[in-house]
Amino acid sequence: MSAVGTASxxxxxxxxxxxxxxxxxxxxxxxxxxxxxxxxPQLPAVENxxxxxxxxxxxxxxxxxxxxxxxxxxxxxxxDPVVLMFRAALEREFERALMDLVPDRQxxxxxxxxxxxxxxxxxxxxxxxxxxxxxxSLSQVLEHVVHRSAYQLKEADPHSWAIARLTGGPKAALVxxxxxxxxxxxxxxxxxxxxxxxxxxxxxxxxxxxxxxWLPGITLATVNxxxxxxxxxxxxxxxxxxxxxxxxxxSIPNRRYGNGLRRLGFxxxxxxxxxxxxxxxxxxxxxxxxxxxxxxxxxxxxxxxxILFGAxxxxxxxxxxxxxxxxxxxxxxxxxxxxxxxxxARA
Amino acid sequence: xxxFKFAVGTFxxxxxxxxxxxxxGPCWEFKxxxxxxxxxxxxxxxxxxxxxxxxxxSGEEVLIVPYQDGxxxxxxxxxxxxxxxxxxxxxxxxxxxxxxxxSRIRPFCDGTHRLVHFAAPSSPxxxxxxxxxxxxxxxxxxxxxxxxxxxxxxxEAVAPSDDPSVQSASDRAATLDEAxxxxxxxxxxxVRDRLGTQLETGPHLAREHNAMRSAEPLIGAAWLLLGERxxxxxxxxxxxxxxxVSHLIRGALELLVGAASDDESRMSAxxxxxxxxxxxxxxxxxxx
Numbered sequence: 102m103s104a105v106g107t108a109s110x111x112x113x114x115x116x117x118x119x120x121x122x123x124x125x126x127x128x129x130x131x132x133x134x135x136x137x138x139x140x141x142p143q144l145p146a147v148e149n150x151x152x153x154x155x156x157x158x159x160x161x162x163x164x165x166x167x168x169x170x171x172x173x174x175x176x177x178x179x180x181d182p183v184v185l186m187f188r189a190a191l192e193r194e195f196e197r198a199l200m201d202l203v204p205d206r207q208x209x210x211x212x213x214x215x216x217x218x219x220x221x222x223x224x225x226x227x228x229x230x231x232x233x234x235x236x237x238s239l240s241q242v243l244e245h246v247v248h249r250s251a252y253q254l255k256e257a258d259p260h261s262w263a264i265a266r267l268t269g270g271p272k273a274a275l276v277x278x279x280x281x282x283x284x285x286x287x288x289x290x291x292x293x294x295x296x297x298x299x300x301x302x303x304x305x306x307x308x309x310x311x312x313x314x315w316l317p318g319i320t321l322a323t324v325n326x327x328x329x330x331x332x333x334x335x336x337x338x339x340x341x342x343x344x345x346x347x348x349x350x351x352s353i354p355n356r357r358y359g360n361g362l363r364r365l366g367f368x369x370x371x372x373x374x375x376x377x378x379x380x381x382x383x384x385x386x387x388x389x390x391x392x393x394x395x396x397x398x399x400x401x402x403x404x405x406x407x408i409l410f411g412a413x414x415x416x417x418x419x420x421x422x423x424x425x426x427x428x429x430x431x432x433x434x435x436x437x438x439x440x441x442x443x444x445x446a447r448a
Numbered sequence: 449x450x451x452f453k454f455a456v457g458t459f460x461x462x463x464x465x466x467x468x469x470x471x472x473g474p475c476w477e478f479k480x481x482x483x484x485x486x487x488x489x490x491x492x493x494x495x496x497x498x499x500x501x502x503x504x505x506s507g508e509e510v511l512i513v514p515y516q517d518g519x520x521x522x523x524x525x526x527x528x529x530x531x532x533x534x535x536x537x538x539x540x541x542x543x544x545x546x547x548x549x550x551s552r553i554r555p556f557c558d559g560t561h562r563l564v565h566f567a568a569p570s571s572p573x574x575x576x577x578x579x580x581x582x583x584x585x586x587x588x589x590x591x592x593x594x595x596x597x598x599x600x601x602x603x604e605a606v607a608p609s610d611d612p613s614v615q616s617a618s619d620r621a622a623t624l625d626e627a628x629x630x631x632x633x634x635x636x637x638x639v640r641d642r643l644g645t646q647l648e649t650g651p652h653l654a655r656e657h658n659a660m661r662s663a664e665p666l667i668g669a670a671w672l673l674l675g676e677r678x679x680x681x682x683x684x685x686x687x688x689x690x691x692x693v694s695h696l697i698r699g700a701l702e703l704l705v706g707a708a709s710d711d712e713s714r715m716s717a718x719x720x721x722x723x724x725x726x727x728x729x730x731x732x733x734x735x736x
Contacts, residue, residue: 218517221562281540352559356552383557384544387515 112169112255114310116162121155123147123191127162130184131174150198151418152425154438157318157325160195161251163188164328168255169309192329199326203413205406213408214395217342220409221349224416229423230354233361237430242361243303244436245426247312252324253296253374254309257282259327260344266337269400274392278344278385292381295374302371303362315437319425323418330411338397338407339414345394346412350419351382516570519544519557528555 119125122144147153165171166179178184233245252259257279264275284290297307306312330340359375369376394412398405429436510524521542528536528543536555544557548566551558 214516222565277542285540349562353563356558379558380544380553380556381540383519383551383559384521384540384542386559387518387521387544388542390518391515 112309113172114165114169114313115172116174117158117313120158123153123155123159124162127159127184127187130181130187131171131178147194150194151202151322151421152317152319154318156191156194157321158313158316160188160191160325161313161316161321161328163191164325164332165310167328167332168258195322195325195329199414199417202417203410205410212395213342213398213405214391216409217345217349217390217394217412220346220412220416224350224420226416226420227423227427229426230357232427232430234357234364235361237361239365240441241426241430241436242365243305243441245358246300246303246305247315247437247441248320248422248426250296250300250305250312251316251320252327254293254307256292256296258293259324259331260340262331263337263340263344266334267341267397271341271393271397271400274388274396275341275344278348278388278393281381281385290377292374292377295377299371299374302367312437315439315441317425317436317438319422323415323422326414326418336407336411338401338404339411341389341394341397341404342408342411342413343415345386345389345408346415348382348385348389350416352379352386355379355382514547514568514570517567518561519547521545 116128116131117124119128126144147156150156162171163184166174166184170176171178229245233242237245260275261279264272264279267275280286282292284292284294288294300307327340327343330336330343355375355378359372359379362372362375394408398408426436435441508525510522510526513521513523515521521544523542526538526543528538530536546554546557546561547568548561548564550560550564550566552560
């Protein structure tokens with residue numbers, strides 16, 4: 102029994118430093134055997150749930166149990182009822198905050214495909230990619246990559262949860278996208294692997310989870326959003342809407358990020374990840390918007406609201422995240438929880 | 449009242465006065481008559497077997513799907529060569545080929561269609577732009593003839609820009625029913641083709657963007673009027689549409705400049721760009 106699910110290779114993370122009562126409570130749950138526990142602890146309310154460093158890290162780590170092994174934690178913690186109960190409490194907070202953030206607007210008549218196009222056209226998120234393309238310093242570019250490592254080192258995985266929950270055309274469309282995300286049969290072209298290459302080329306540590314202690318809640322929230330959507334069948338509409346907007350808003354910013362790296366003198370080994378996404382996501386966006394999201398809404402009209410919720414929630418959280426980066430940088434501060442020690446950070 | 453009549457529907461706007469939802473102002477509407485051939489097609493209609501494009505293919509078939517406002521997606525065993533016969537390597541399947549013409553990695557798509565607001569339906573376009581433009585005022589209706597049996601664009605009197613009943617720039621921000629506007633959208637795409645890059649590199653705040661969207665129908669209508677008049681008459685300087693075209697463009701200009709009014713440098717930059725656009729529009733589109 103003990104050998105099952107305890108392979109020595111694969112993803113491992115080390116629990117980051119305790120950030121507050123939520124991470125502390127989680128670590129206590131992860132440490133002691135289930136039988137010794139009665140219930141998830143009652144914890145103080147959090148004011149800004151969507152940007153709280155402690156709460157978002159606790160939620161991120163609850164989800165990490167599904168993606169990776171955690172050093173010193175029994176792999177069975179992934180399905181430990183008490184841990185799941187704790188996660189559910191966090192998710193309730195997260196959901197409530199998102200509902201407050203995302204306006205519940207009725208969709209317009211021409212269907213989900215058209216509505217998604219409109220959301221993208223009307224999006225007035227901060228011009229982060231332009232800034233990176235034309236102005237950012239080397240340390241700012243490195244910070245940007247560290248932020249994104251929270252997702253890109255497991256790129257596409259949160260959306261893959263939805264494959265088993267879809268049928269017919271939408272399922273085929275999602276698999277078509279994910280197959281490309283995972284390298285089209287070539288392990289070295291898996292997008293997460295391309296991101297590792299970028300990190301390495303920039304002198305950053307590409308190890309999965311290496312920068313957890315640097316990631317602020319506002320960044321973790323953007324990834325928690327997809328894990329939350331992806332792990333709940335009831336939210337399959339939302340993860341589909343999330344993916345559609347993600348792909349539809351990807352090609353142009355990625356070209357700019359690549360240009361930013363070229364401006365700073367980096368070569369193809371650093372820009373490959375971004376250049377790949379310019380072309381790949383130009384393919385994916387049409388499939389995701391029409392064959393996946395639009396077709397899912399046509400097949401299951403009751404999911405329309407969720408699809409649009411997923412789309413709007415992504416835009417809202419990404420905008421807040423980008424705003425955070427630009428605000429910190431304009432004040433000459435680090436946008437991470439602590440400055441990137443470039444010497445120590447480099448592999 | 450300015451109205452555009454197409455084979456299958458009618459756009460109309462009343463610029464002078466009309467109570468619409470309790471307030472006077474212009475109103476664009478689209479009335480379908482007969483088959484709705486030029487409504488925006490639903491790409492899901494194009495799905496083979498109704499359950500997704502990919503699943504509708506047999507193994508060796510090549511399938512090309514133009515996506516609404518987006519690229520051509522090509523699935524199946526296909527070889528792409530340049531005109532000298534050299535193979536153009538396809539790094540993925542499916543492959544997206546540029547349809548807007550503005551990609552920087554042609555022949556492949558790089559998402560630029562979104563920046564240039566490329567607009568095209570997924571299903572085949574049916575309009576051949578054989579419009580007849582007839583300009584008249586009041587009851588001086590232009591004669592109709594055999595030419596009008598074809599798809600027809602007609603325009604009656606357009607209020608001059610100093611008309612007191614024209615309330616404000618925002619009132620003129622006619623919201624055009626998108627489902628009926630494909631001809632105008634195509635006309636606009638041609639404007640965008642020329643102006644897209646220019647606008648893209650300019651100031652790009654959300655307000656301006658929204659204003660641009662509001663201005664689009666006005667620019668599109670102006671372009672259509674001018675272009676079709678020229679193609680019908682062969683007249684390079686069609687005086688009889690100058691006034692309405694100018695009126696429409698000025699309306700668009702006011703909207704856009706109005707959106708940027710609290711920043712003087714941005715406003716003047718935008719204003720310069722749009723004056724240039726106006727000059728371009730007044731020269732008219734090239735004849736095919």
